[in-house]
Every structure is written in structure tokens, then in C-alpha cells.
Amino acid sequence: MSRVRLSRWLLAIPMSLLALATIYPLLFTVNVAMKTRRDYILDRFSLTDTLRWDNISAAWNSVGMDRYFVNSLIVVTSSVLLLLLLGSMAGFALSQLRFRGSSALFLGCLAGLFVPFQVIMVPLARIMADTALIDTYPGLILVFVAQFLPFTVFLMTSYYKTIPREIIDAARIDGNSVYGVYRRIMLPLGTPALLSVGILNALFCWNDVLMSLVMMPSADHRTLMVGVTSLRGQYSDDIPTFASGVLIAAIPVLVVYLFLQRQIADGVAAGSTKG
Amino acid sequence: MPIGNAEPSVRPVPPGRADGAAAGSAGSRRGGGSRSVRGGSRAERFAPYVLVAPAILIIVVLRLYPLLLGVNFSFTGDGERNGQTVGFDNYLELIEDPLFRTALGNVGLLVLLLPVAVAIPGLLATFIYLRVPGHRFYRSVYFFPAVLSPVIVGAIFNLLLAFDGPVNVLFEAAGISPVDWLGNPDVAMFVVVGVHIWATFGMALVVFLAGFATLDAALLDAARVDGASLAQVIRHVIIPGLSRTIAFVAVTTMVGMLTSMFGLLYVMTSGGPEGSTYLPEYYIWIQQGQMNRPALASAASTVLFVIMLVVGLLQVKLLRRAGGED
Numbered sequence: 001m002s003r004v005r006l007s008r009w010l011l012a013i014p015m016s017l018l019a020l021a022t023i024y025p026l027l028f029t030v031n032v033a034m035k036t037r038r039d040y041i042l043d044r045f046s047l048t049d050t051l052r053w054d055n056i057s058a059a060w061n062s063v064g065m066d067r068y069f070v071n072s073l074i075v076v077t078s079s080v081l082l083l084l085l086l087g088s089m090a091g092f093a094l095s096q097l098r099f100r101g102s103s104a105l106f107l108g109c110l111a112g113l114f115v116p117f118q119v120i121m122v123p124l125a126r127i128m129a130d131t132a133l134i135d136t137y138p139g140l141i142l143v144f145v146a147q148f149l150p151f152t153v154f155l156m157t158s159y160y161k162t163i164p165r166e167i168i169d170a171a172r173i174d175g176n177s178v179y180g181v182y183r184r185i186m187l188p189l190g191t192p193a194l195l196s197v198g199i200l201n202a203l204f205c206w207n208d209v210l211m212s213l214v215m216m217p218s219a220d221h222r223t224l225m226v227g228v229t230s231l232r233g234q235y236s237d238d239i240p241t242f243a244s245g246v247l248i249a250a251i252p253v254l255v256v257y258l259f260l261q262r263q264i265a266d267g268v269a270a271g272s273t274k275g
Numbered sequence: 276m277p278i279g280n281a282e283p284s285v286r287p288v289p290p291g292r293a294d295g296a297a298a299g300s301a302g303s304r305r306g307g308g309s310r311s312v313r314g315g316s317r318a319e320r321f322a323p324y325v326l327v328a329p330a331i332l333i334i335v336v337l338r339l340y341p342l343l344l345g346v347n348f349s350f351t352g353d354g355e356r357n358g359q360t361v362g363f364d365n366y367l368e369l370i371e372d373p374l375f376r377t378a379l380g381n382v383g384l385l386v387l388l389l390p391v392a393v394a395i396p397g398l399l400a401t402f403i404y405l406r407v408p409g410h411r412f413y414r415s416v417y418f419f420p421a422v423l424s425p426v427i428v429g430a431i432f433n434l435l436l437a438f439d440g441p442v443n444v445l446f447e448a449a450g451i452s453p454v455d456w457l458g459n460p461d462v463a464m465f466v467v468v469g470v471h472i473w474a475t476f477g478m479a480l481v482v483f484l485a486g487f488a489t490l491d492a493a494l495l496d497a498a499r500v501d502g503a504s505l506a507q508v509i510r511h512v513i514i515p516g517l518s519r520t521i522a523f524v525a526v527t528t529m530v531g532m533l534t535s536m537f538g539l540l541y542v543m544t545s546g547g548p549e550g551s552t553y554l555p556e557y558y559i560w561i562q563q564g565q566m567n568r569p570a571l572a573s574a575a576s577t578v579l580f581v582i583m584l585v586v587g588l589l590q591v592k593l594l595r596r597a598g599g600e601d
Contacts, residue, residue: 007505011407015399019416022473025431026420028441032434044441090330099323105331112334114587116534118556119580120341122569123348127341146337153330178322207424209538210556214564225426229542232433239434246430250423257422261415264422268478269485272523 026250033243040239055244063234065248067220068227075137075212075223076205079144083152083201084194086145091156092186096168097178106157112150117143117211125214140215140223144205152197155270159193160186196267199260206253224249342580349573357570365574374546375575378553381464382582385532385554388468392528393521396476400483401513405505414484418477425538428474433457433543436466457544460551467543467552471536478531479524486520529586533579555579 032040033055034048060066093099094106117124124143125134133139163186171181187194212223222230228249235242257264352361369375399417403410420428435442436456443453456466490513498512514521537556544552546561555575562572 008405008407011402012409015402015407015413016409018399019413022416022420022477025435026423029431029434044444086330086333089326093323093326097323097326099320102323102327105327108331108339109334112338114583115338115342115580116530116583118534118537118559119576119583120338120345121559122563122573122576123341123344124337125563126569127337127344142333142337146333149330149334150338178319178326182326203422207422207426207538209424209426209541210560213541214560225424225538228424228426228430232430232542242430243434246427246434250427253422253424253427257419261418265418265481268481272482272485272520272527 029243029246029250032240033247035240037238037240055240056248059231059235059241059245059248063227063231063245064219064222065224065227065245068222068224069248071137071216071221072206072224075140075144076202078137078141079148079205080198080202082141082145083148084198086149087152087156087197088160088187088190088194089182090153091160091190092182094153094157095160096163096165096186109150109153112146113154117147121210121214128215135216135218135221137221140212143211143215144208147211148201148204151271152201155197155267156190156193158270159190163189193270196263196270199256199263200267200271203253203256203264345573346577348570349577351570353568353570361570365571366578368571369574369578374550374553375555375558377550378555378558381552381554382533384464385468385529386586388472389525389529389532392472392476392532393479393525395472396479396524397483397521399476400480400487401509403480403484404487414480417480420474421477421481423474425471425474425535426542428470429539429542432466432470458548460549463544463548464552467536467539468532470543471532471539474539475528475531475535479528482524482527483517483520486517486523490516526587530583533583533586555582 028045031048032044034050034052035046035055036052039046039048090109094102094109128134128139128143131139133142167185167189168181171185176184207225208223209225209229212226213229216222216226228245231242231245235245349365350360350362351357352359352364399413403414407413434440437443438453438455438458442456446453454462457463494512494516495508498508503511533554534556536554537560540546540552540554540557541560546553546557555578559572559575559579562568562575
């Protein structure tokens with residue numbers, strides 16, 4: 001027994017080292033973002049002695065990170081709301097309502113899961129250009145929604161399957177239309193799943209770079225992640241400002257992770273076990 | 276649930292609810308006569324389709340139709356031959372393009388590294404499941420890089436792995452000659468894949484832990500009472516019990532390596548040095564966006580799609596066979 005316990009403690013050593021390797025790169029970046037250029041050149045590792053925000057505000061103002069931030073916020077918020085609306089509507093119908101062709105429609109939704117953006121990038125860009133949606137907010141929002149909708153429908157369908165049909169029947173007897181049931185019963189009952197799926201989708205959209213790069217070519221419309229990629233060329237000799245820009249883009253995600261870690265992990269786990 | 280039985284108009288509508296804010300909810304009941312009930316029932320019959328239609332429409336128009344369009348497009352020409360049917364010319368050009376060959380070679384490398392990318396989170400999940408001291412802490416720390424964008428991860432590692440960066444400073448202090456992590460064609464691809472695994476193993480870890488939750492604990496206890504070693508427990512209890520989870524992680528990890536490394540490549544190497552870090556997705560982007568060769572890019576897209584189908588089917592098949600033996 002004590003041997004088992006000892007071996008567990010021995011395992012904790014490599015696991016702690018790995019934890020350090022996981023977290024250190026980010027701590028390093030935070031530290032660098034607070035340093036002056038001179039300090040960084042003299043010593044890469046020394047801890048910053050003051051919390052200075054000069055670099056952060058320089059990165060925020062001079063490269064247009066503020067505008068990119070707003071662009072990202074608009075696109076991500078709209079995409080997630082739309083995904084949750086359409087995903088829960090379809091999920092409700094596919095899980096609780098009996099109608100002709102429902103399983104074929106469900107399979108149609110699932111088929112979308114197996115078509116990555118890379119594979120349809122060229123024709124999709126062409127469709128967006130033909131409909132004058134390229135380089136507009138609605139264009140990128142539509143592309144995001146199309147990208148993450150199959151997964152959203154899938155998760156909402158499997159979540160709504162767990163809701164007993166009696167609840168819906170009772171609501172119908174009370175005089176609710178199908179839409180009434182959706183609005184008054186399914187939406188409130190779906191809150192945990194909507195929260196999980198919503199956070200995951202928000203992360204996916206916020207973190208995306210390829211779709212944003214292809215669909216939002218002009219500099220004014222850059223999302224934050226595309227903005228970060230443009231930092232590298234501009235600040236290759238000013239590492240602290242570069243690190244600050246990276247930090248600005250990472251902070252919203254860090255905050256979300258600190259508070260909603262559970263929901264994120266639950267969403268990922270649900271996506272795997274329901275399959 | 277037949278609609279006719281519901282008779283919504285029977286319920287008295289409280290005064291003041293019939294108009295104003297409640298109009299939306301009262302809409303289907305307004306009038307109360309039998310005509311409106313029947314009209315409502317027709318609307319009700321279409322309701323499921325109305326609910327599903329927007330999602331289906333978006334998925335078909337912006338996912339499935341472009342796939343066909345792209346395959347079709349890959350048999351047409353670029354530039355002067357725009358719109359003309361050129362047969363397999365684009366595919367022949369792909370085979371002869373050294374950059375695309377490198378990209379395919381790198382896909383082979385990813386396949387070879389896949390077992391490592393699956394085994395690391397699998398082992399860590401096993402340790403966490405067996406309650407290594409501090410398992411909760413490890414779980415949340417390991418998962419953390421998985422929520423960061425590849426762009427951010429790439430930028431951070433650009434910083435760490437720069438030739439005059441901190442890693443090489445440490446190397447020098449230890450008396451090791453500095454390595455040009457991202458500038459050496461023999462090293463760069465391994466570095467990028469390593470960073471990708473660093474950034475995503477937490478995702479697979481969470482999936483594994485969800486799989487462990489479905490594992491029969493009695494089986495593990497029995498094995499432990501019988502004095503099985505950790506290696507034996509993994510070999511005879513965990514791997515057979517988790518074959519479905521392992522298959523799922525293998526497929527999603529492979530798909531992840533094929534479709535979500537663009538951000539890293541774009542930020543860390545831009546496909547270089549000497550084109551050594553090309554992957555099909557990066558090749559597609561270059562041909563479409565930079566070289567103005569959309570038809571050639573479509574051919575590469577089709578190849579990528581076929582690769583993903585083959586990889587997916589093959590792995591599911593292999594793992595099903597492996598699971599069947601036990």
C-alpha cells in the first residue's frame with residue numbers, strides 16, 4: 001500500500017514539471033510585457049520590478065488593436081447568438097418533434113461536421129465575393145455560423161433528448177404552440193447546454209485566424225487574431241510591445257477560462273461522449 | 276401529440292393578457308373559433324420544418340454545396356484557362372510541385388507522430404484518474420493552453436524560440452550551442468508539431484477523462500486487488516475499456532493536426548524555412564490567396580478531403596479490430 005502511495009508521489013514530479021512547462025510560457029510573456037526594451041535585452045528572465053502599462057497602451061493605441069478588438073467583439077457576439085438560436089431551434093425539432101424526414105435532416109446537419117473550412121475555402125470565398133458579403137461583418141458571421149452550426153445542432157439535439165417528452169406534452173395541453181414550447185420550455189431548460197456550447201463557440205470564433213484572414217482581407221476589418229499576426233513584422237525589434245499585443249488578445253480568453261473552466265471542459269466532454 | 280385535443284381557446288385568457296406584451300403568445304389562440312384552430316394546426320404541422328430550415332439551409336448552402344463546387348472547380352483551369360475544363364491537369368501539377376510533396380510528406384510525419392500525441396494525454400489522464408496528488412490542479416493547468424488561439428501560442432513560442440531568445444540564452448548558459456529552432460529546415464517542422472501538441476493535449480485529456488468516467492470502477496478495483504501493476508492495468512483494463520474513446524481521440528487529434536495548424540504555421544514559420552513546414556492547408560491558402568491559383572488550390576483541397584476521409588475510416592477500422600480482439 002505504501003509502495004503504491006510512494007509511486008503516486010513519484011508520478012507527481014514529472015506531472016508538476018509538465019504543469020510548469022504548460023504555464024511558464026504565458027507567465028514569461030506577461031513578465032516581458034511589463035518590461036522595458038532595455039531590460040529585456042539585458043536579461044530575458046529577470047522579473048520586472050514595476051507593473052508598467054506603457055507597452056500595453058502602446059500596443060493598444062498605435063497598431064489599431066483597439067479597432068481589431070471591437071471588430072472581433074461584434075463578429076463573435078453576433079455569431080454566437082445566431083448559433084445558439086439556430087442550433088437550439090433545430091435541436092429541439094430534431095430531438096422532440098416527430099416529422100417526416102427528421103433523421104435525414106439530422107444526417108444532413110452531421111455531414112457538415114466532416115467538411116473542414118480548408119476544403120471549401122476557395123468556393124466559399126467565391127460565393128461570398130459573388131454575394132458582396134466578402135469583407136463585411138455579416139459575411140464573416142455567416143461563415144462562422146456555417147462552420148460551427150453542425151456541432152452546435154448536434155450537441156443541442158443530444159441535450160434536448162434527455163428532456164422527458166411528458167414536459168412538452170404537458171405544455172402543449174396547457175395551450176402552447178410548438179413555438180411557445182420552444183420559447184417557454186426548451187430555451188430555459190436548455191440553459192446549461194446553451195451556456196457550454198455558447199462559450200465553446202465564442203472561443204472557437206474568437207481564436208480563429210484562417211476564416212477571418214480569407215473573409216476579411218482589408219486592414220480596417222481585421223479581427224484581433226489577424227491583428228496579432230501583423231504585430232510580428234512591426235515590432236520584431238521591440239519584444240515587450242509585441243508581447244503586450246499578444247497579451248491583449250489573450251486576456252479575454254484567460255478571464256473566460258478562469259471563471260468558466262468547468263463549462264468549457266463539460267462542453268468538450270459532451271462533444272466526445274455523445275458521439 | 277395531436278393538436279386538436281389541446282383546445283387552447285378553452286382556457287380563459289386573463290384580462291390584460293390578450294393584447295400588448297402578450298400578443299405574441301396569444302397569437303395562435305386569437306379568435307378561438309374552430310377555423311383558427313385548424314389554421315393553427317397547419318402551422319403547427321409545418322413548425323418542425325420552420326425550426327430546422329435555417330440551420331439546414333446554412334449548412335447545405337455554405338458547407339455541402341461548396342464541397343461539390345470545389346471538386347468541380349478543381350477540374351477547371353486558372354488564369355488564361357479560367358473556366359475551361361482541363362481534366363486532371365491541376366492534380367498532375369500538384370504531384371510535380373515540390374512544395375505540395377513536402378506538404379504530403381509532412382502529413383506522413385503527422386501520422387507517424389499521432390501515437391505520441393494520443394499516448395501523452397492518455398497517460399496523463401490515467402494518472403489523474405488514479406488520483407495522483409493534486410490531480411484537480413493538473414487538470415485545470417493542462418487544459419489551459421487548449422483555449423488559446425494558435426496565433427497567440429505561435430507568437431509566444433516565436434518569442435521563446437527566437438535565435439536570440441530565452442531558450443537559446445539558457446542553452447548557451449549550459450554550454451550547448453544555440454539551435455535555430457524555426458530557421459533550420461530539419462528542425463522546424465518538429466518544433467511546430469511539438470508546439471501544436473503542447474497546445475492541444477489538454478483538449479484530448481479532457482476527452483479521455485470523460486471516457487474514464489464511463490469505465491467500470493469495479494474492474495479496476497478487482498485488478499488492483501489481484502496485484503496488477505500499473506502497466507498491466509493500462510494494458511488489460513484501461514485500453515480495452517476505452518477503445519471507443521481512444522478511437523475518438525485519435526481521429527480528432529489527426530483531424531486537428533490536418534486542419535488547425537494553420538495559425539501556428541502562419542505565425543511561426545510562414546511555411547519556411549525552404550518550404551519545409553508546408554501542410555496541405557497552408558498550401559491551399561497560399562495558392563488561393565497569394566498566388567491567385569484558385570483552381571489549383573481546389574485540387575489541393577480535394578486531396579486534403581480525401582486524406583481526411585481515408586485517415587478517419589482507417590483509424591476507426593483499425594481500432595475497432597483492436598477492440599474486438601479483447
